[in-house]
Amino acid sequence: MDKIVRIDMGAEGGPKVSFEPVGEYAGLGGRAVTSLIISKEVNPLCHPLGDENKLVIAPGMLSGTSGAMSGRLSVGCKSPLTGTIKESNAGGQAAQVLARIGYAAIILEGKPKGDDLYKIIVTPDDVKVEIDNSLKMLNNYPLIEKLRAQYGDKVAYMSIGSAGERLMLASSIACTDPELRPTRHCGRGGVGAVMGSKRVKAIILDDAGRKQRAPKNPDAFRDANRIFVEGLRKHPVTGEGLPAYGTNVLTNVLNEAGGYPTRNFTSGVFEGGAKLSGESLAEMETRRGGKATHGCHRGCVIQCSGIFNDKDGNYLTKQPEYETVWAHGGHCGIDDLDTVAKLDYMDDNFGLDTIEMGVTIGIAMQAGLAEFGDSEGAIRLLEEVGKGTPLGRTLGSGAGITGKVFGVEKVPVVKNQAIPAYDPRPIQGIGVTYATTTMGADHTAGYAIATNILKVGGDVDPLKTEGQIELSRNLQIATAAIDSTGMCLFIAFAILDQPETFQAYIDMLNAFYGTELTADDVVELGKKVLTAERDFNKRAGFTSADDRLPRYFYTDPIAPHNQTFSMSDEELDGVYNW
Amino acid sequence: MPDTPSLELQLPKDHLANFFPLFQEGVEVEVEVGHTVRQMLMEQFNISRDYQANRITTIFLNHKAVDDAAAALIEDGATLALSGAMPGLVGATMRSGGHLAAMRDGMTYRNPEQAPATGRGRIRLKLFNLLLPELAPRILLHGILLEPQRLRSLFAEQPESFHTGGRLPTADKRLWENEHLELRVLFGDRNP
Numbered sequence: 001m002d003k004i005v006r007i008d009m010g011a012e013g014g015p016k017v018s019f020e021p022v023g024e025y026a027g028l029g030g031r032a033v034t035s036l037i038i039s040k041e042v043n044p045l046c047h048p049l050g051d052e053n054k055l056v057i058a059p060g061m062l063s064g065t066s067g068a069m070s071g072r073l074s075v076g077c078k079s080p081l082t083g084t085i086k087e088s089n090a091g092g093q094a095a096q097v098l099a100r101i102g103y104a105a106i107i108l109e110g111k112p113k114g115d116d117l118y119k120i121i122v123t124p125d126d127v128k129v130e131i132d133n134s135l136k137m138l139n140n141y142p143l144i145e146k147l148r149a150q151y152g153d154k155v156a157y158m159s160i161g162s163a164g165e166r167l168m169l170a171s172s173i174a175c176t177d178p179e180l181r182p183t184r185h186c187g188r189g190g191v192g193a194v195m196g197s198k199r200v201k202a203i204i205l206d207d208a209g210r211k212q213r214a215p216k217n218p219d220a221f222r223d224a225n226r227i228f229v230e231g232l233r234k235h236p237v238t239g240e241g242l243p244a245y246g247t248n249v250l251t252n253v254l255n256e257a258g259g260y261p262t263r264n265f266t267s268g269v270f271e272g273g274a275k276l277s278g279e280s281l282a283e284m285e286t287r288r289g290g291k292a293t294h295g296c297h298r299g300c301v302i303q304c305s306g307i308f309n310d311k312d313g314n315y316l317t318k319q320p321e322y323e324t325v326w327a328h329g330g331h332c333g334i335d336d337l338d339t340v341a342k343l344d345y346m347d348d349n350f351g352l353d354t355i356e357m358g359v360t361i362g363i364a365m366q367a368g369l370a371e372f373g374d375s376e377g378a379i380r381l382l383e384e385v386g387k388g389t390p391l392g393r394t395l396g397s398g399a400g401i402t403g404k405v406f407g408v409e410k411v412p413v414v415k416n417q418a419i420p421a422y423d424p425r426p427i428q429g430i431g432v433t434y435a436t437t438t439m440g441a442d443h444t445a446g447y448a449i450a451t452n453i454l455k456v457g458g459d460v461d462p463l464k465t466e467g468q469i470e471l472s473r474n475l476q477i478a479t480a481a482i483d484s485t486g487m488c489l490f491i492a493f494a495i496l497d498q499p500e501t502f503q504a505y506i507d508m509l510n511a512f513y514g515t516e517l518t519a520d521d522v523v524e525l526g527k528k529v530l531t532a533e534r535d536f537n538k539r540a541g542f543t544s545a546d547d548r549l550p551r552y553f554y555t556d557p558i559a560p561h562n563q564t565f566s567m568s569d570e571e572l573d574g575v576y577n578w
Numbered sequence: 579m580p581d582t583p584s585l586e587l588q589l590p591k592d593h594l595a596n597f598f599p600l601f602q603e604g605v606e607v608e609v610e611v612g613h614t615v616r617q618m619l620m621e622q623f624n625i626s627r628d629y630q631a632n633r634i635t636t637i638f639l640n641h642k643a644v645d646d647a648a649a650a651l652i653e654d655g656a657t658l659a660l661s662g663a664m665p666g667l668v669g670a671t672m673r674s675g676g677h678l679a680a681m682r683d684g685m686t687y688r689n690p691e692q693a694p695a696t697g698r699g700r701i702r703l704k705l706f707n708l709l710l711p712e713l714a715p716r717i718l719l720h721g722i723l724l725e726p727q728r729l730r731s732l733f734a735e736q737p738e739s740f741h742t743g744g745r746l747p748t749a750d751k752r753l754w755e756n757e758h759l760e761l762r763v764l765f766g767d768r769n770p
Contacts (some may be wrong), residue, residue, distance in 0.1 A: 430680020
């Protein structure tokens with residue numbers, strides 16, 4: 001990964017490809033690369049769908065190696081949904097293949113004139129940009145089938161569906177999984193629309209002839225990876241809970257905690273929660289001949305995904321994540337997993353963020369376009385998005401815009417991005433993160449729960465309320481750091497409880513790059529990334545007034561705990577004091 | 579439970595998972611109340627302290643997260659939910675006595691000022707995820723109280739192969755006319 005490929009889609013005479021050394025981004029990966037490039041090169045005041053915006057695609061620091069859990073791919077840009085800087089990441093095969101080809105980043109910039117649609121073919125020898133108008137308005141599943149007929153099965157694909165081509169603000173970029181299904185999505189923030197605005201339909205990544213990237217110190221790398229994998233396997237979350245039930249194991253627990261936002265955040269408990277649970281989902285998948293345990297990319301040890309078959313035993317979609325099940329399930333008052341799975345498939349096919357679309361459909365239900373609990377109504381609304389009707393385009397623009405169009409007063413968004421599956425009133429700490437993250441409401445922004453080991457900002461007393469600001473700050477720093485290495489965030493659980501696993505993780509990085517990184521260095525990287533992102537947002541016009549939850553979270557208590565969000569503005573404004 | 583009709587079933591071990599939906603929604607059990615969660619689980623369900631510490635890492639009492647199972651007191655009518663370690667930020671936040679407990683301070687369980695009365699009582703017990711296969715057999719052996727219709731519905735939802743392991747004695751009207759019946763289930767051989 002010693003070079004960057006830059007593709008000017010708006011160059012005179014057609015797209016122009018150029019190559020440059022990795023330079024100042026050497027030894028970085030994932031979110032560090034995307035956010036530092038965007039912050040440096042993109043005018044924060046630009047229109048996100050205009051020619052000044054850029055789309056940066058970066059594998060993780062250890063992608064393409066034999067290191068476990070190293071297959072996350074980051075995509076960065078100015079978000080058309082939030083107007084902020086955006087990093088959205090996904091699993092799948094793309095990061096591994098792109099890293100083996102040797103690129104630390106692909107930068108798409110400019111914007112072509114005319115209606116031609118392009119595909120980009122990246123190989124170790126060349127990068128080609130070709131017009132292929134036969135791909136127009138294909139959705140992801142048929143698109144990948146068509147591309148496979150030409151480029152085969154030994155490549156990885158990135159693509160946008162019809163939603164991205166239509167520049168919908170909830171559109172995603174799909175990455176194919178090991179079975180070459182377009183199931184892993186850089187979902188949040190409308191990154192698919194940015195790719196669509198550059199008229200790029202698909203990127204074919206072909207690493208033929210390339211082997212795994214070689215570490216500077218192979219023995220030390222192998223040993224550290226072994227300890228790292230052992231740590232993941234022995235931990236009850238990464239070794240048992242996630243493989244058995246996936247992330248949807250959270251449904252029962254959140255519901256029991258009264259933190260499961262139901263029917264557009266009007267209750268914290270959903271009476272149909274058990275029917276949507278990870279336990280029920282895993283049983284159904286197994287009974288129908290699918291899989292309850294499956295990896296989203298090769299080299300995954302945790303295997304938190306699965307295969308969901310329909311009632312006849314035919315593949316329908318991958319195992320929906322907890323946030324997807326919540327957004328299309330409890331948030332809409334729907335307790336039927338078959339409906340949720342169908343909506344998940346439709347999201348993947350059209351190329352849409354499942355969280356944004358589920359929340360949007362709930363807002364549409366609040367507006368009276370369907371009843372809460374109406375499965376057919378939810379499917380009908382999403383079909384409108386797939387058809388690109390005026391209603392569909394409104395819905396595909398996300399929860400905030402849909403709420404405005406239909407006059408819904410209470411819309412759960414921060415910086416216009418839908419709040420995900422954890423109510424911030426009973427769980428105030430996550431509300432701090434929703435309000436203050438650089439990304440708009442994002443449950444993963446403060447996800448890296450390794451802060452007690454990283455000692456970011458010192459120890460925090462877990463039983464003191466006033467620790468919530470510090471915890472959110474520390475979580476956001478640690479998450480930015482892990483995102484920057486391009487590792488799957490789920491490693492954080494084993495790191496939290498097992499210092500030797502954390503050390504192995506640092507040792508892997510050092511053995512690969514021949515560096516002497518310490519935990520402090522990782523923390524500093526997280527701070528550097530967050531500072532750059534924060535600076536971009538400030539230059540884009542965002543102020544502390546944007547770091548707030550919607551007003552009704554402060555005024556409307558939610559059952560069963562009857563709490564409101566009570567963090568003061570002054571406290572929220574202190575999150576970025578370091 | 580002298581007035582509650584009881585039903586005892588012996589079923590093949592592979593039928594255990596069919597009872598998991600009941601536990602996710604919660605079943606009533608009769609226990610000695612007024613004791614701590616830890617004490618109740620140890621003394622009435624024979625769940626060791628080590629198991630509790632290592633496997634039951636997330637506990638809710640009346641929808642509130644419990645940080646200290648050795649202090650939280652169970653009262654008659656309480657709802658107790660037990661879970662293994664959870665993923666995600668919020669999963670970690672819910673962990674008993676975890677590093678991130680401050681993030682859900684407003685929904686952390688605190689004992690009432692007046693200690694609950696001791697004696698026999700009924701609680702609603704829920705089991706989630708990894709604890710389902712590990713704890714459901716001993717809870718079913720202890721006995722659970724069910725509305726008869728829930729048991730009928732459970733059996734009605736099962737495939738025909740399930741019923742070869744045992745059928746409900748539907749002719750025994752006394753079982754089905756009460757508000758609750760006590761169900762005990764033994765899985766596998768009676769004398770393993």
